[in-house]
Amino acid sequence: MTPSQGEATEDVGMAVLALASAKGGVGKTTIAVLVGTELALEGYKVTLLDCDLNQHATAFGEKAGIRGFTVVPSIDEANVLSALRRAETDNDVVLIDLPGGSSTLALKALQRSHFVLVPCQASLPDVRDAIKTVAQIDDAQDLSRVKIARSLIWTRVLSGYESRSARHVRESVEAKRLPMFSAQLKELAAFRELHITGQVPQQIDAKSSAALNVSAITTELLANLEKLAVAA
C-alpha cells in the first residue's frame, strides 16, 4: 500500500470530523460552518468538504472570507477519498458536511473520520434516523477495524421551552445512554443570518448568546479531540 492510498504517515496528522445523519434539516451544515469558523478564528487551519448536493456551506464559504477556513465544493462519492487525502496534508481539522439520507458517500467518509457528530432534533423521525446513522457508524467501525468516536447532539433547541413530546423523545434517547453532547445547538436567528451576511456570531458579538452557544459546542468537541490526540 502506498501513502496515496490512505496509509498513515509520520508527518501528516489532523482530525477528521464528520457531520452525519440520515435525516435532512437537522443542522449538519449549520454546525459544520459554526464549528469550522470558530476553530479558524482561533488559529486552527480548517477545511470543510461540502458533500451536500445543496452546497449551502460552499455558498457561505464564498461570502465569509475567514482566514484559515476553506470550503471545498462538489464532493461526491467518486472524489471524497482523494479530497480527504489532499485536505489531510495541510490542515489541523477537516470537517465533512454529509448529505441526508443513507449513501455510500457517507459510509466512505465515516470510515475515514476520527469523530462523527450526529445532529438530532427532539422528534421521533430525527431520532430514528440518528440511531440508524449510529448503527451505520458501528458497521463501518466493525468492518474497517478502526475506532470511530461519535456523539449525538441536540439541535434547534428552543430556549426556555420544551414541549411534552420533545421531553419524552429526549428522555427516551438519553435512557439509552448513547454518547451525547451536553452542549446543544439552540434555535437562534443568528444561525440563519450567517448565510445572508457571511458573518458568524463570534465576528459580530463575541458575548452574544449565539457566540457563547457555538463556543460551548466547540469546547466540547475539542475535549473529545484532545482524548483522541492523547490516545494516538
Place this chain on the structure above:
Amino acid sequence: MSAKPVLPSLDGDLAPRKRLDLKAIKPSAADDESVSENSRRIGSEWGAQTSLPSAPIEQIKPPLALASLRIEVPEYLDRELALKAAEQRVTKQFLVMKALQAAGYRLDEADLVEDKRKVKARRKV
C-alpha cells in the same frame, strides 16, 4: 428608574481554551479499495444510495429439466462403450449422447457433460 442591563457571562473569559496539537491524530490507514468495499457491503444492508458498481453476481443457470431413458443394448456394445469411456475418462452416457448429437439430434453443447460426477464433486468443494 430603568433597570440596569444584565451583564454578559464571563464563562468564556474564565475558561480560555488551550491550543490542541491535532497533528498528533493520524489519518486512517485503511486503503481506498477496502473503504469502498466496506461501503458497498454496509450500503447494501441499509439500502444506501450509491454509484459504486455492484459486486459481480455469479450467473446461475436454472436447473436443466432431465428425463430418464433406459435402453437395452447387446453386451458387446455395452463392453465397447465401457472400454472407450474408461480410455477417454468420460461416461458411457456421454458417448451415447455424443453419438446422437453427431447423428443430427439436437443436443446443446452446455448439456453435453463428460462426467457429471466430476461437476458435482467440484460444487461440493
